[in-house]
Amino acid sequence: MTVLSAPVSAPAATPASASDKQAFKSAVRAQWDRSATGWNHHTAAIHAWLRQPTEAMLDMAGIAPGAAVLDVAAGAGDQTLDIARRVGPTGRVLATDLSPAILALAQHNAQQAGLHNVQTLVADGESLDVAPAGFDAVVCRLGLMFFPEPLLGLQGMHRALRPGGGICTMVFSRPDRNPCIAMLMSTAMKHAGLPPRDPFAPGGLLSLGKPGLADALFNAAGFQDIATTAIDAPFHLPTARHYLDFVRASASPIQQILGRLSPQAANAAWADMEERLGVFTTPDGWVGPNELLLTAARR
DSSP states (O other): OEOOOOOOOOOOOOOOOHHHHHHHHHHHHHHHHHHHHHHHHEEEEEHHHHHHEEEEEEHTTTTTTTOOOEEETOTTHHHHOOOOOOOOTTTTTEEEESSSHHHHHHHHHHHHHHSSSSEEEETTSSSSSSTTTTTEEEEEEOOOOOOHHHHHHHHHHHHHHHHHEEEEEEEOOOOOHHHHHHHHHHHHHHHHHHHOTTSSTTTTTTTTTTTTTHHHHHHHHHHHEEEEEEEOOOOSSSSSHHHHHHTTTTTTTHHHTTTTTTTTHHHHHHHHHHHGGGGEEEEEEEOOOOEEEEEEEOO
């Protein structure tokens, strides 16, 4: 792990219009509702990929037995179950997500695991309707970067925390440290005939990877003792095709871009991606480099 020490500056993201934001969120909700089952099917691979970063996230948020924890953008609840086990029967977890379908899977997975301290709430992460100062800790794993206005989400998380409570979020860092994502995006845009996108534009996979940006947003939301840590999280899979199967099972921006193409053109784009991603093939399988940023703070 590497602790980053970039200077904190004012957030530079420009809020989208209200109508654009609602259209974006409606599309994201619909996409995750459609992708929920496929994403849940990849839980074992996701858990293996993010096991160490997730443990670090829970440690940095200060999650302990008996704690009340808010899990924002929880998805199918892989990390929710880790939290539930850590807080134990005297603690509780509230998992929220924009997608009702994927959150229903989180609740089902908790029940199947015999964890009765998990509750779910369908909620927009930018306007959390939870009790003020009702939680000892808040986490958000690979969700905050999709918020059109992440500052609004962080302000809501700040309100949800008790004084002294801890928070830790996990996002992707900058493009050069996440070459698989950068490669997928550039290839998809090329096949769709679209110009390159600003990787740091709000709502994208890499939108919070700019050095110092997460710290600035946390500071603007009112948090204290802010620290961002970079951690390598390589994705180990048998082949590049297995990685693309994972991507196709999610509601990633790649799906949105290629969804505009004919099936034949989309298949050509996926084949091009597979060939390019082959560069990460090793004698022990396919290893895709990723770097994540964990930002921890206290209210």
